[in-house]
Amino acid sequence: MPATRVRRAVIALVTLVAVYGIAAEIGRERLPNRVWLGAHYVENVQLLPTLRSLAEEGAFLIESAILPAASR
C-alpha cells in the first residue's frame, strides 16, 4: 500500500511539473513581458517562467550562495 501511494504521489507531481512546463512554453509566446504597476512598468518580466529559466535561476542562486545563506 505505501508503494502504491508513493507511485501515485510521484505521478501527481510529475504531471504537475509537465502541465506547468507546457503552460510556461505556451505562455512564453503569448503572455506580456511588460507589466504595469500603477504609473510604472517593469520590462522583461516572465509571468510564467519556463522550466529552463527556473533551473538557470536556481543554479545561479545556489552558485552565488544566496539561497544557502537565505535558508540558514
Added chain:
Amino acid sequence: MKRLDPQRPLLWLASLAALAGIYTLVASRAARPDVLPGAQDIAETFTALLGSGQPQPRTGSTPCGPPWTLQRTSRDPDPAGVSLQASLAISTARVLFGLLVGLPLGTLIGLLLAWNRRTDDYLHPIYVLLRSVPPLALITYIMLWLGHSEAHRLIPIVYAVATTAVIPTYHGVRDVAAKYVMAARSLGARGRLMLTKVLLPAASPAVLGGLRYSLAIAWMTAVGAEMLMAENGMGNLLVGGGMWASRLQTRSDPAVILVGIVALPRWVGRWTPWPGP
C-alpha cells in the same frame, strides 16, 4: 454541550488585568514613553484615533525617542483622517471576504481528499506542496499578474483560509466512526446520501473547529498583507504609526492592542459547543 466552569472567565479576565497592571508598572519604571508608552498615553491616543484619527503631538516633559523618529518630511504620507474604526472595518471586511470564499473552498478540497482514497493519494502531495507557500509570499506574483489592486490583499487571505480549512475537514471526515459508515451502507446509503446524512453531520464539529482556526489565520494574514501593501486597514495603521510619523505624533499602540482584541473570538470560541482544532 460543553459546560463552562463559571470561574474560568473570571480567571481569564484576572490574567488580562494582571498583564495590564504589570505593563503599567514596567512602563512607569522604565520612564521611556517613546518605547513603552504609559497606559494613560495609550488611552488618550486611542480616543484621538477614534475621533479624527490624528492624535495631537505631545509636548512638555515627554522624553524624546531617537532623533530620526522626530522628523517628518514632506514626502511622508500624512495619516491624518485615518481612524481606528475605519481601519478596523476595512480589515474586517477583508477577513470576511477571505472566510466567505476560502472556507467553502477549503472545506470542499478537504471533503474531496477525505472522500476518496485514490484522490487523496494523487492530490495530497500537491496540497502539501502548495500549503507550504506562505500566503504573503504570493503578493508579488499577484501584483505581477493582476496589477496593484485589492486582489493582492484578498487572494492571500482566501488562500490562507482555504489551506487551513482543508486539514480539519479532512480529518473530520476521515475520523468518522466506521460503525456509522458501515451502518449507513448496510441500510443502502451511498454517494450523496452518505455524504449529506452521515459524513458531513459527523464531521461538522471538526469543520466548525477549523472555522475558528481559519478566522485567526485570516486575521493575521490580513494585517500582514496590509502592512506590506495597502493604503488602509489595521496593518497600514500599524506601519503608519511605527514608520512614517514620529511616535510622539501618531502611535500604533492602540492599533496593536485592537488587533489582539479582535483576535479574541478564538479565545471566546472556547465556550462554543464544538471542539477546537
